[in-house]
Amino acid sequence: MTTVAEWLSEPGAGLEVEDDFDEINTQYLARGWTDGLPVVPPTRRRIEDMLGYCDRPWNAPVATIAPNDSPATPLRIAVNAVMAGCRPEYFPVIVTAIEAMCEPAFNLNAIQSTTHLCAPLVIVNGPIAKELGINSGYNAFGPGKHANATIGRAIRLALINIGGAVPEVGDMATLGSPAKYSYCVAENESANPWQPLQVERGHPAWSSAVTVMGLECPHNVHDRESSDAEGILTTIAGTMANTGANDMYYAAHPLVVLCPEHATTIAHSGWNKARIKQFLFERARLPMYLFSKENIERRFRTGFSGRYATAGMDAPVLMVQRPEHIVVIVVGGAGKHSACFPTFGETVPITRTINTRDGKLARSIHEFRSSARGQDDLHIG
Amino acid sequence: MAKILLGVPVEVSERKSAAATTTRIVSRQGLRLGLLDNSKGNADALLALLAMGIKRDVNVVSTTERRKPSVSAAAPADVLEELAAQSDLVITAIAD
Known part of the structure; x- marks a missing residue:
């Protein structure tokens, strides 16, 4: 196999159908290959264009995606x-995100197949996020921006088609979530008074990175009255604390998204991220009597016997086990709406920088295109 | 209408295919039974019921019972290896 055209002729690689948009979509939908929405027909030319931004061998797996543990090649x-519907220049972000969520600590196998409604959120930091126009402002978690919508959708389709997270087959979510259609956002670094996420996690400010987290949908935190850090964070801590989340049963790493106005008010109070996390760790707690007697007995007294075996009914139940487990980023436009994201529980955020094939940090997405043109071994199977 | 050749988005796992066709020869002396509790609330009760039914109909010579430390993570490799080595048949239960 040396070209995309030859690959398409291999067993299992290509499907011959009538050259008609409606018929193509009927066929793909019937085979369970979509998310239910119409898809762009994956023609040879479009696949080649997409791989124009891939600087690695096209048929060498970059990861294996659970629960099927199928090899994820750049071709597939x-x-x-x-x-x-992605533009080709989005491809390195997609590949990096898939690599990140296939690291064992992320626990993709469980996230894909669980009855819980979680989905992997992709947070993009750095100059490449800006270059691609990934929305970090108004409605960043909602519709309207091509990069957010299609990068998240491409990852979901790969999770379904390569990983096997087919609803009722490999994805057994009781309810599911709209986040399973697409879940991709950039951090609003220009409105962030502190270090952006990838820098906080040990990478240079000029690097671009992807962080993946196994989360529920955003839960809004509206606070337009509080005028300092303690007030806003008291409201956020109250939102983080709820009896139905998974977080208190695991060493959860929940996400707190601060809107720029809340972030500015908190920063003007002189608080840094460490203090924010410490405050939320101490305040995001519920008295045990708010939980059902069965959960108290089976999940707290038995499951966490060291902490709760003999605890009184007023004893605080921690939503977060350690302050540093809380992830804080800044996203959004004007307004006083932040958000909390409960987690799947048994999952750890993974950050990966966006690197070219030689392992160097990419400064621009176009480095992938130029390096691809300069290498002759990309097509070789 | 003209035909067009398009990319297939699905990748088939060779490992999964192999696992689906794996067979195990059971000794005439009796069945070595393995039980893996996924640690959800009633998994132990369901496993006990299944084991009781199997033992009623089959000569079970040994039973190896293990429990996952977390319902939300895969069983540790050493647990799986032990069950594979000591069992002809392993039942894992998920129950709420």
């Missing part, structure tokens, strides 16, 4: 990215 990822 590219088919899904085309179907999602």
